[in-house]
Amino acid sequence: MPESTIRRLLEFDDQVQRDRDQSPAFLHRRDRRFALDCRDKGLAPDPDQWLQHVRNLRPSLPADDTLRRWRHLTAGFALVGSIAGIMAMLGLLFYDGGQRINLTVILAFVLLQCLLAAITTIQAFFGWQPWRWLLRKFSGTPASTALRPLQPILMARAAHTGGLLFGIAGLITLLVLVVIQDLAFGWSTTLDTGSDSYYELLAFMATPWHNFWPAAVPDRELVDATRFFRSNSQGAADPALWGRWWPFVTMLWATYTILPRLVLLAVTALHTLIRARRELARHPGMIALQYRMETPALETGNRHNDAADQPDTSTRGQLHPLPDGQVLIRWAGAGEPELPDALSAGYQQIFTAGGNASLEHDNGVIEKAGKALASASASPGAVVVTRSWEPPTGELADFLGQARKSWPVRTVIALVPMAAEPDQPPPEHQLSQWLRFAARSGDSQLVVSALDMASPQGRMNRALQEDHK
Amino acid sequence: MVAPVFAVVGHPNKGKSSIVATLSQNDAIAIALEPGTTRQRQEYPLTVDGKTLYTLVDTPGFQRPRRVLEWLEAHSVSASDRAETIEAFIVQHRDDRGFTDECELLTPLTEGAGIIYVVDGSVPYSAQHEAEMAILRWTGRPSLALINSIGEDDYSDTWARALGQFFQVVRKFDAVSAPFEQHISLLRAFGQLEPAWERPLEQATTFLLAQRRQRQVEAASLIARTLEEMMSFREKRTLTTLQTSELPDDELARQLRTSWYDNQRKREQHLRIAIEKLYEHHRVERQEAELEWHSEHDLFSENSRKAWGVNRRYLATAGFGAGAVSGAGVDALALGHSLGAGALVGGLIGAAGSYFYGDRLTLPVLNTGVLTNGLRTATFGPVQDSQFGYVVLGRAINHWWHISHRNHAGRDLLDLAPADNHWLEHLDRANRQVIHRALARCRKQRALDEKTRLALAGAIEQAMAAYDNWRLNRA
Numbered sequence: 001m002p003e004s005t006i007r008r009l010l011e012f013d014d015q016v017q018r019d020r021d022q023s024p025a026f027l028h029r030r031d032r033r034f035a036l037d038c039r040d041k042g043l044a045p046d047p048d049q050w051l052q053h054v055r056n057l058r059p060s061l062p063a064d065d066t067l068r069r070w071r072h073l074t075a076g077f078a079l080v081g082s083i084a085g086i087m088a089m090l091g092l093l094f095y096d097g098g099q100r101i102n103l104t105v106i107l108a109f110v111l112l113q114c115l116l117a118a119i120t121t122i123q124a125f126f127g128w129q130p131w132r133w134l135l136r137k138f139s140g141t142p143a144s145t146a147l148r149p150l151q152p153i154l155m156a157r158a159a160h161t162g163g164l165l166f167g168i169a170g171l172i173t174l175l176v177l178v179v180i181q182d183l184a185f186g187w188s189t190t191l192d193t194g195s196d197s198y199y200e201l202l203a204f205m206a207t208p209w210h211n212f213w214p215a216a217v218p219d220r221e222l223v224d225a226t227r228f229f230r231s232n233s234q235g236a237a238d239p240a241l242w243g244r245w246w247p248f249v250t251m252l253w254a255t256y257t258i259l260p261r262l263v264l265l266a267v268t269a270l271h272t273l274i275r276a277r278r279e280l281a282r283h284p285g286m287i288a289l290q291y292r293m294e295t296p297a298l299e300t301g302n303r304h305n306d307a308a309d310q311p312d313t314s315t316r317g318q319l320h321p322l323p324d325g326q327v328l329i330r331w332a333g334a335g336e337p338e339l340p341d342a343l344s345a346g347y348q349q350i351f352t353a354g355g356n357a358s359l360e361h362d363n364g365v366i367e368k369a370g371k372a373l374a375s376a377s378a379s380p381g382a383v384v385v386t387r388s389w390e391p392p393t394g395e396l397a398d399f400l401g402q403a404r405k406s407w408p409v410r411t412v413i414a415l416v417p418m419a420a421e422p423d424q425p426p427p428e429h430q431l432s433q434w435l436r437f438a439a440r441s442g443d444s445q446l447v448v449s450a451l452d453m454a455s456p457q458g459r460m461n462r463a464l465q466e467d468h469k
Numbered sequence: 470m471v472a473p474v475f476a477v478v479g480h481p482n483k484g485k486s487s488i489v490a491t492l493s494q495n496d497a498i499a500i501a502l503e504p505g506t507t508r509q510r511q512e513y514p515l516t517v518d519g520k521t522l523y524t525l526v527d528t529p530g531f532q533r534p535r536r537v538l539e540w541l542e543a544h545s546v547s548a549s550d551r552a553e554t555i556e557a558f559i560v561q562h563r564d565d566r567g568f569t570d571e572c573e574l575l576t577p578l579t580e581g582a583g584i585i586y587v588v589d590g591s592v593p594y595s596a597q598h599e600a601e602m603a604i605l606r607w608t609g610r611p612s613l614a615l616i617n618s619i620g621e622d623d624y625s626d627t628w629a630r631a632l633g634q635f636f637q638v639v640r641k642f643d644a645v646s647a648p649f650e651q652h653i654s655l656l657r658a659f660g661q662l663e664p665a666w667e668r669p670l671e672q673a674t675t676f677l678l679a680q681r682r683q684r685q686v687e688a689a690s691l692i693a694r695t696l697e698e699m700m701s702f703r704e705k706r707t708l709t710t711l712q713t714s715e716l717p718d719d720e721l722a723r724q725l726r727t728s729w730y731d732n733q734r735k736r737e738q739h740l741r742i743a744i745e746k747l748y749e750h751h752r753v754e755r756q757e758a759e760l761e762w763h764s765e766h767d768l769f770s771e772n773s774r775k776a777w778g779v780n781r782r783y784l785a786t787a788g789f790g791a792g793a794v795s796g797a798g799v800d801a802l803a804l805g806h807s808l809g810a811g812a813l814v815g816g817l818i819g820a821a822g823s824y825f826y827g828d829r830l831t832l833p834v835l836n837t838g839v840l841t842n843g844l845r846t847a848t849f850g851p852v853q854d855s856q857f858g859y860v861v862l863g864r865a866i867n868h869w870w871h872i873s874h875r876n877h878a879g880r881d882l883l884d885l886a887p888a889d890n891h892w893l894e895h896l897d898r899a900n901r902q903v904i905h906r907a908l909a910r911c912r913k914q915r916a917l918d919e920k921t922r923l924a925l926a927g928a929i930e931q932a933m934a935a936y937d938n939w940r941l942n943r944a
Contacts, residue, residue, distance in 0.1 A: 023746050024687055036518060149918070284690075284919060291683070298676045301493035301513030301525060302749050302877075309499050310506070332597040355597035359535055389592045389620075391482045391504035394532030394567065420593055420622070429502055433482075436503070 003067065005276040006150065009283070010066055012047060013146035015054055016285030025299075028292045035293035045293050047280060066144055070154050077162030085169030093177050100186030100228050100242065106249060107205075110256045117163055117260045124156030124268060131155060149279055153272045160265040167258035174253060178246045185245035186228040199223040202248070209251045216247035317435035320447035323412045325381030327369040329353050331396060334385045340422045343385065343451055348372050354395060362399055370406045380411040383449075388417030388426035392437040404443065414449045425450060472521040473666040474582035475659055476510075478574045478605065480598055481530030483589045484617035487644035487878035489513055489527040492652060494749045496877040502619075504530065510573045515673050522673040523659070523666070526582060528574035534600035537571050541607055551607040555579055575608070583662050584612035586636060591620030594627040602635040611662035613638040615655075637662060644878040649681060684747055685873070689930035691747070692865045693907075693922060695740040696929075700858050700911035702736070703850040704729040710843050718837070725849035737861065741868055748872050754882045851912055858908040859893065862929070866936045892939040896932050903928035 019027055034053050038045040092109060095101050123130065129152055147154075177183060187198060199220050203210075206217040225241050280286060328347040330339070332354035344350060349372050351365040373380040382403070386392070392415075400413060417434045419426040434448045477485045481504035490498040493513040499506055507529045514524040531537075537558065545554045556579045562568040578584060584605050588598065605612060614636040616625045625641055632639045642655055653674045660670025704725045708716065745753050838846040852858075868885055875883070893901070907925040910917055917925065 024684075025749070032518060145916075145919075148916070282919065284923065295679065295683070296517045296676065297519075298680050299514070299516040300495070300677070300749070301515055302495035302497070304495065304511055304513060305497035306499045306511070307497040307752060310501055313501060313503050333595055355595065356599050359539055387592075387595065389589075390480070390595065390597070391530075393481060393504065393530075394570075395535060398533065398536070398567075433503060 005273050005280070006147070007067060008048065008051065009146050009150075009276050009280045010144055011051055011055075012280060012283060012285065013144055015051065016283070016288075019285075025297075028295070028297045029299075031289055031292035032295070032297040047286065047289070050289065050293075066147060070158070074158040074161050077158040078165045081162030081164070081166035082169040085166035086173045088166070089170040089173035089177070093174065093181075093183060095181065095183050100184050100188070100226075103185055103187040103202075103245060103249070104189050106252065110252055113163070113167070113257045114260055117160065117264050120156050120159045120163070121264050121267065124152045124271065127152045129155070146279060146283065150272065150275055153268060153275055157265065157268045157272060160261050160268055164258065164261040164265055167253065167261055171250065171253055171258060174246075174250060178250075182243060183246060184242035185249065186226045186242060187223070188228050195220070195224045195227055198227075205252065205256075206248065208255050213247065213251060216251040218245065218248050313432070313436070315432045315435050315439075317439040317448065319431070319435070320414065320449050322383065322416065322449040322451075323381040323414050323447070324379060325383045325412070325414065326372050326376045327351070327382040329365060329369065329382065329384045331355070331384050331386045331399075332390065334387045334418055335422070339385065340451070343383075343416070347383070353399060363402070366399070366403045366406050369403070370408075373407050373411050376408075380408050381414065382407070382411060383414045383416055385416045385418055386434070388419050388430040388434070391433055397437075397441065400441070400443075400446065404445075411445065413443075413446050415446070416449050416451055418451060422451075471581070472514075472523050472669055473659070473663070474512075474524045474526060474577060474580070475585050476526045476528055476574065476577040476582040477585045477587060478528050478578075478601075479530055479587040480601060481532070482619075483530070483587045484619055484644050484878075485530065485587045486527050488585070488587055488615060488617060488642065489525050490878040491644045491647065491876040492656070493525055494877050496750055496752050496879075498527065498877075500878060500880060508570075508573075510577060517672070517676055522669040522676075523656075525585075526577045528577070529570035531574070531601045531604075532570045533567060534571075534604055537568065537604055538600045541604065552579070552609050555604075555608055575604075578605070578608040578610050582610065583659065583666070584608070584610050584636075585659070586612060586614045586632070587617050588614065588628055588632065589619045590616035590625035590628050590641065591618045591622045593624050594631050602632075606635060612636045613640065613658060613662060616641045618643045645876055647876065648874065653677060681873075685933060686926075686930060687747055688744055688869050688873070689933060690926045691740060691743050692862065692869065693926040693929050695736060695865065696858055696861055697907070697911050697917055697922070697925070699733055699736055699861050700908055701851045701914055701916075702729070702732060703848050703914075704732065705846060705848045708845050708847060710845075713845050721837075721847055722849070725847060729849045737864070740865060744865075744869050744872055748875075749877065750872055750875060753872070753875075754880075851914060853912060855905065855908045855912065858904075858911070862904070862932070863893065866929075866933055869933060870936055870940060892936050893932060895935040895939050896928075897935075900928035900931045904932070 031050070034050060035045045038049060043049065088109070092106055093101055127149070129135075132151075135151070135155075189198075199218070202218050202223065210217040222241060222244055226245065326348045328339075328344065328350045330336070330350070330352045333352075333356075335343070339350075349368065351369060353362045353365045369382060373382060384396075384400070386396070403413070404411075415434055415438060417426050417431060419430075431448070431450065438446050438448050477489050479485050482502055486498050486500045486507055490496060490500060493515070495513065498511075507527055510526050510528045512524050512526050514521045516522065540558055540561075541551070541554050544557060545551055555575055558568075559572050559575055559579060562572055565572075586602070586605060612635070614632040616628050616632070616639065618625070618641070629639050629641075638658055638661065640655060640658055642651060647655075656670050656674050656677075660667040706721075706725060708721075745751070836848045838848075864885075867887070871883060871885060896904075903924050907917060907921055907928075910921070
């Protein structure tokens with residue numbers, strides 16, 4: 001159970017890392033779609049279903065070896081624990097027929113085991129990692145970030161497994177030795193301790209099993225009889241009494257070495273499960289996933305892309321000097337309220353067309369201008385003044401097309417775009433659109449001129465000559 | 470319920486596509502100062518979970534409005550048949566190349582779209598638009614006029630007076646520079662055109678506001694992650710005995726340093742792209758901006774430090790806070806018997822360290838390991854000065870601010886000018902300390918846990934808000 005929870009956490013973290021470079025809009029669409037599908041099926045979307053959904057949509061991946069590494073580590077601890085358990089028990093029960101096996105030493109060793117088991121659990125709960133160097137040494141790749149908070153617990157699990165195997169191997173060794181050897185137990189201490197106190201201590205320690213195996217609880221006589229001293233190594237007791245301790249030692253070992261490890265291993269497994277679930281629930285990716293699943297996916301209409309479909313804005317045409325002309329037409333209100341003298345002087349007729357004038361009026365202008373141009377002797381010319389900032393539209397193209405049909409063939413038509421401030425030249429980008437318009441028309445007699453290219457003085461002189469005539 | 474449709478119509482080159490680009494957050498719409506850039510109508514629906522709340526339709530501009538009006542007037546008997554006459558016009562001229570644009574722009578109106586009529590308020594009012602406005606009035610659809618501003622001059626008041634005679638609502642809206650709040654306000658105004666449109670538009674604005682908030686949270690998270698990676702980045706190389714003897718330490722340091730700089734710049738560029746993608750800006754002219762940035766405001770230049778680094782007083786304050794937290798641990802161990810002396814001493818040590826050493830942009834040093842199995846490892850980094858983190862943070866937040874305030878109609882070069890003030894001083898003390906502690910941890914190569922990461926992202930989000938305020942007040 002904890003394994004599957006950890007695997008789920010690792011898989012989730014792995015998927016979050018994969019999603020890191022995806023666009024947030026895509027992730028939102030994907031996860032919201034999944035949530036909506038779940039809702040349609042009457043299911044509440046959860047991480048398991050989400051992982052399954054994502055798994056189904058991608059090719060199968062090689063199994064992650066992070067957990068296998070931990071399994072190997074745990075197996076290593078178990079092996080070392082088993083061997084150490086056998087060795088430790090052989091050492092504790094070493095009996096060469098001379099010195100008794102001292103129960104006090106066994107008691108101390110068992111209590112040490114208890115202490116170690118407690119420390120292992122405490123360090124797991126507080127997240128200490130004094131053995132981190134060991135992991136670094138044996139682990140080729142750095143641990144997944146998601147697994148990092150679980151490392152102390154996983155390490156405790158490995159340690160408890162080793163401890164449990166240590167205890168079991170020790171117990172088996174003890175039983176084997178009891179069968180194949182005649183072990184002589186006794187108790188001894190340098191401290192000034194009477195057998196009464198020692199008996200009370202042992203009776204207290206035997207409390208857990210005194211009901212179901214009374215034979216494993218030492219009586220006062222046995223304690224009195226099996227005390228030995230360094231100066232009197234043989235002791236005075238009946239030799240049969242030395243062997244009566246083995247049930248107590250067996251239960252002592254099982255209760256204080258094996259049982260705590262077993263209980264703490266179960267606690268650690270539960271702790272792993274709870275912690276892995278908590279890490280999954282608190283994973284930043286989970287918070288983001290919940291948000292994406294719960295929040296409707298918003299598309300603002302930004303899928304259409306015609307950025308590459310730009311018009312050709314290269315301008316090949318050039319400005320021409322303002323030609324001599326007989327007719328000036330103000331198109332769509334250009335030059336309102338008054339044309340500059342430098343431009344208006346010298347024309348036989350000035351008309352207005354376009355804008356809010358009627359089409360009938362425009363036709364009349366074409367007709368009247370045509371007459372004036374036809375009467376011009378050498379070079380008929382018409383100037384059409386426009387607002388430089390207004391783009392040339394189809395209406396102007398229609399007007400010029402119609403005029404071209406009515407006017408003398410040789411008529412030069414000059415478009416003169418004027419800026420909002422008549423004394424200022426129009427900006428370059430505004431002139432460009434008029435040059436492109438003239439070039440697109442395919443009419444070689446249609447040119448674009450700028451107001452500042454006409455010499456005001458020359459135009460004034462021409463006006464005076466016209467007046468004189 | 471049918472979702473409302475809004476046709477954005479008007480004279481050519483008045484910014485119709487810009488308005489649509491900004492409102493649909495689409496920077497891939499062709500925009501050019503050339504009549505005829507938009508040749509066909511294009512729909513831009515705003516959808517929530519696939520359900521359309523409203524649709525914007527970008528259309529070509531009017532080319533022959535007087536001819537259209539003349540035809541309409543010639544075929545209408547009374548005001549009651551005007552809408553039908555418009556439909557008849559479209560049917561009649563569907564294949565007429567002279568009226569392609571008019572058919573394209575009038576079609577959505579005959580299908581029930583609302584009218585968003587766009588004019589350019591930076592040029593003088595022209596009566597030639599009146600034919601267009603008259604045609605639109607013939608459709609009988611709810612209408613709103615938008616005064617966009619393409620140039621620098623302002624004739625919007627004249628326009629507003631004239632447009633007021635033709636349209637229900639007249640609003641000013643600069644497609645390139647209007648702040649996000651104005652986008653929302655404009656959409657709400659669309660919703661006011663017809664009672665049935667109010668609810669979907671209100672829903673849309675709620676979702677857009679939530680999306681913007683979420684984007685800021687995600688941007689903070691991206692910046693926090695990059696900051697962590699850049700602060701703890703180490704350039705590492707393993708050398709054989711032969712390489713060790715052939716390559717002098719100076720040269721090795723130079724090579725590693727160059728590689729370290731390149732990696733840091735790349736990481737920073739990845740962050741730029743990620744933030745731009747987050748805000749749906751896929752075509753920001755970064756090339757020019759990058760060059761400009763690097764020549765004038767290089768990440769590692771002294772100028773950069775002056776612009777984006779923090780001063781000694783700031784470092785001392787943040788250092789005091791960070792040190793005090795460590796010192797408080799001593800107090801906890803002493804079960805309070807130290808009466809807070811631990812926090813005070815820790816704070817003073819932190820402040821002094823930051824004050825004396827924090828004002829130098831210390832480069833990471835070369836570190837060569839011992840020879841093992843004929844191989845030696847040389848590392849460069851991580852950077853040993855928190856100022857580096859503040860430079861990265863300042864630049865990242867500056868970029869985020871520009872991107873989050875950039876409208877999708879904008880096509881100008883992104884100019885990331887450095888700040889002329891230490892804006893981070895507007896951030897509250899607690900968040901300063903969170904940032905300072907996180908930078909210190911990265912510098913010491915101690916991995917950040919998820920809690921610290923979340924706290925750092927939260928503090929950066931607050932720093933973004935502080936920067937926004939500072940910009941606002943400066944403006």
